[in-house]
Amino acid sequence: MSSPKVVFGFHAVGVRLKTAPQSILEIYFEPTRRDARMRSFLEKVAQYGVKLVEADGLRLSKLAGSHAHQGVAARVQAVQLRTSLDELLEDLEARNAALPPAQRTPPLLLVLDGVTDPHNLGACLRVADGAGAHAVIAPKDHAAGINATVAKVASGAADTVPYFMVTNLARTLNELKERNIWVIGTSDAAPQSLYQADLKGAVALVLGAEGEGMRQLTAKTCDALVHIPMRGAVESLNVSVASGVCLYEALRQRQVHIA
Template sequence: MAQYEYIYGIHALESVIEREPERLIELFVLKGKDEKSVHTLINQARRFGASIQFCQRKTLDEKADSEQHQGVVARVKPGKTYNDNDLAAIVAANPQVFLLVLDGVTDPHNLGACLRTADGAGVHAVIVPKDNSASLTPVVRKVACGAAEVVPLVQVTNLARTLRDLQGMGVWIVGTAGEADKNIYECKLSGPMALVMGAEDKGMRRLTREHCDELIKLPMAGSVSSLNVSVATGVCLYEIVRQRG
């Protein structure tokens, strides 16, 4: 595991400092950046013993790979990682567990947006396969606006086996597929459940589809055949939230 990683963006840094300030090593701030939120970050970083460096934009761009860093970048200790072994504990701790499974979502912006929506909807964990999926990069953390520090991202070795294990724990697996017979508004979506969303271009893989208890679709009235995966995820999650009361 790497000894440190970079995080950038106001909300992502606020979340780290609020929840895990011991991870903070060093804060890099754009020279002349004069905003209340940035001053607050600087004061908090100093309070927790982190060093502060005031830098030119080029230095920050290099540390953030030219992403929109909002004038602040932090060097932090790596956050906790979650794997197959953590899932049983998450399910056991939440009798009405609510999970989001992303099968092959490779765009970090989409993963970050899904994490942000999952946090808003009260999802207990987001599950992704270790291979052929985006992971927790600085881009994902920035787009997630702090949700990546709150919602566990569980990376599993074999997604089909994980779904089978969840079914054994009493979790109902609902997958989204354009060819499903029922749309989401015709289905009962309550109780312990996991919503499975497919990849941006191909949807769910065959094995993933075969391990779903139920398939649903979003009604599409216009000329486009599908929505962006993060948008579709938001629509589905909040219909489940509505039904769960």
């Protein structure tokens, strides 16, 4: 079993309590905070029978590695969402095969190339969860890993969205293409708009870090490149905002298609 880690903040701890209470070793809370939000939170904890430990703000800050703990932190065991990307895709394929065509859900993946800021990663995981993406993929050597800051910003999505760090991103993208998953990258220089792309089928949306964008090999591996229309003075969007725009456009097209 892996070593315990710490998640903090009402959203992150609350989602872990809801989705995997058995993984929580103990929850630390600041007893001097007695507002309605804390009272409601402690009532939920009591329902699950999780051990509660009183801790002052200093101890919570040390546990969380941040002052943004909101008076709540938890020591937890890691939750294994899927052992591999292949396993996730095979499970999804098997599930779809058992459903009538109108009820099938084609894979929707978010690929991040060069996103090293944990705040950006956390926000990307949160929007991926909201849009129903099946997984987020990133290269091992050029990306942020899951830590307490990521979990806090993700507001619980770090426990619900599988995050796969792969050794060779270009090879992984080619393997996705072999599974008939259309790989679409974003680039300011792309002639085609995001809104001209067909995102109703199996798709992996690839975004690079703000400013630098995707690496050249990653861009070359994509089946197509699209741009997000920019009508104002700024030239680009934060990667988490761009992820939201792309994922929710895919969701919109799929809902229209189903309707």
